[in-house]
Amino acid sequence: MRATSLASADRDSVPEEAFPPVAPRLAREFVQSPLHLWWEAASVAWARLVLALLLWFRGGWLYRQTLRGPIPDRIQFYPDDPRMRRLEDADAFMRGRFRLASEKLDIKEGCVFDQAPPSAGFSAALHGFDWVRHLEVAGGDLSRQFALKLTQQWLKRYSRFHPLAWRPEIMAERLINLFAHGRFFIVNSDLVWRSKLFVSLRNQAQMLARTMQEAPEGLPRLKSAAAVALAGLCLGDSRNTATGLKQLALEIAQQVLPDGGHVSRSPDTLLEVFGVLAMVQQALDHANRGVQPAVRNALDRIAPMLRFFRAGDGGLFVFHGGGESDTRTVEAALDHDEALGKPLGHAPYCGYQRLAAGRTLVLLDAGAPPSGPASTTAHAGCLAFEMASGLYRIIVNCGMAPGDNEAWTLALRSTAAHSTLMLDEVSSASVLHTPSLVRLLGFRLATAPHLVETRRSESAQGLTVDANHDGYLLRFGVIHQRRLTLSPRGMTLTGSDRLIPANANGRHVRLRAPRVPYTIRFHVHPDVRLSLAQNAGSVILKLPNGEGWRFRCSGGVLAIEESIYFGGGSARRAEQLVISAEWQGEATECAWLFEQMGPT
Secondary structure, three states, X not given: OOOHHHXXXXXXXXXXXXXXXXXXXXXXXXXXOOOXXXXXXHHHHHHHHHHHHHHHHHOOHHHHHOOOOOOOOOOOOOOOOOOOOOHHHHHHHHOOEEEEOOEEEEOOOOOHHHOOOOOHHHHHHHHOOOOHHHHHHHOHHHHHHHHHHHHHHHHHHHOOOOOOOOOHHHHHHHHXXXXXXXXXXXXXXXXXXXXXXXXXXXXXXXXXXXXXXXOOOXXXXXXXXXHHHHHHHHHOOHHHHHHHHHHHHHHHHHHEOOOOOEOOOOHHHHHHHHHHHHHHHHHHHHOOOXXXXXXXXXXXXXXXXXXXXXXXXXXXXXXXXXXXXXXXXHHHHHOOOOOOOOOOOEEOOOOEXXXXXXXXXXXXXXXXXXXXXXXXXXXXXXXXXXXXXOOEEEEEOOOOOOOOOHHHHHHHHOHHHOOOEEEOOXXXXXXXXXXXXXXXXXXXXXXXXXXXXXXXXXXXXEEEEEEEEOOOHHHHOEEEEEEEEEOOOOOEEEEEEEEEEOEEOOEEOOOOOOOEEEEEEEEEOOOOEEEEOOOOOEEEEEOOOOEEEEEEEEOOEEEEEEEEEOOOOOOEEEEEEEEEEEEOOOOEEEEEEEEEEEEO
């Protein structure tokens, strides 16, 4: 991933205005639009037409009468929410500076709900009450009054059905935030206003119970079902409890894999799933509802997988749209793990390999990207890996840019943004680009590797993983093979990448050119400093604690190029090791090695 236009930027930060000019060329030939998706798009278009009619009906007086029922007088239980809360965000909110979904909006006068939102993500976070948890941690009467004022302003405008504010996934976020963080401003509020709030909560819970399956597939739908169950448990409505738990069990069966991973293959998404399921389990325990096998079993499977994805610094490795996550959030979530299961070395259903020895930890993406709606945030990073030594990350993937910047979204999902091999600057998977399809289906993957094979072995040389994928088979007639070997003491990581000619669908694929260039990228964490060694073809990597690693390779030309890293939540300038070589239609191999040098 070249970023030469950023040469004048600060070493550890990148100005946001620099993003768009760089991003498009990082994702060259990463977009396609296969014809078979038009049938699914037509089905989605028809469903949206029907939904538009339903939305019109739901906004009327007659439909509102169907939401009647007992009105709760209090929230009976406030579950613990492991998500991070920032005191500085609360202070900014109270000063009129709203930062939500990585977007900013300054309020000089008037109400934030009357301002034009900077993005759809900002609007969803605002109506989802994402600000409540930050105000809660601030404490004090000022933050309580501010949270109360914002909630009153929202109720004045949106207490009745609104097509945006009452979308099921946004309602779910709002209910979860109020149940987890509303105590500090609801309990001692004015009785008349509080009665209005609980009428609205009753109506929202009833509406969500009917519409939760309209939420987008994946995490939003699972959280919608969890919110209905929480609404029943926290507001004392047994019907919603049963309805929510039933749908939640179905979503768990569809989304949580047997090894505890999530169908999106994103560690960050898995953390969110665990957090919301833990809240449901807390509410079940408080209500003495007994064991709900779907929820309990899912938590017991997910917790070891979260440990599987943890780096030495306590955060998560960066794959498929997620970031490192806050270490305190991960720790707080795992505090609710009762089984204390240990991570395995291989996640066969989720498609990852974990190699650990000494202080060295390596995680390899050894699975095919998810398909269908689950691929909306999937990356073309097949056989990419991340590496850490103790508390320090060394080799990383670039992560995902916050906000709704389309150019950077595509660029960071491309193979170039991952520590793996890229043939002819073409990604191993492609994403939709046809506007009409994107509007209906989102930026899901259109093509991707289908067959990803792995084999794990252990010998006197250490742990070895052999893997290959067919993402370049149809276009170039080649299979990418990667071998990683971590020595018994974790002092060396030996690797090799091979391009093997193969037949595609029973016929050999003709090369577009007699020589096809390829690159192998190793994106380096911004905290690691690179320097060329005295002997050619060798680079020294210096970690913040003074620990040194040497990188060597054979079979290609080694260079240091610029990169960018979003894994920590914001853009940071970084560097990458790049091996350049050519494939000439025959079996080709490039070998490389990371070896620890000790403190310098």
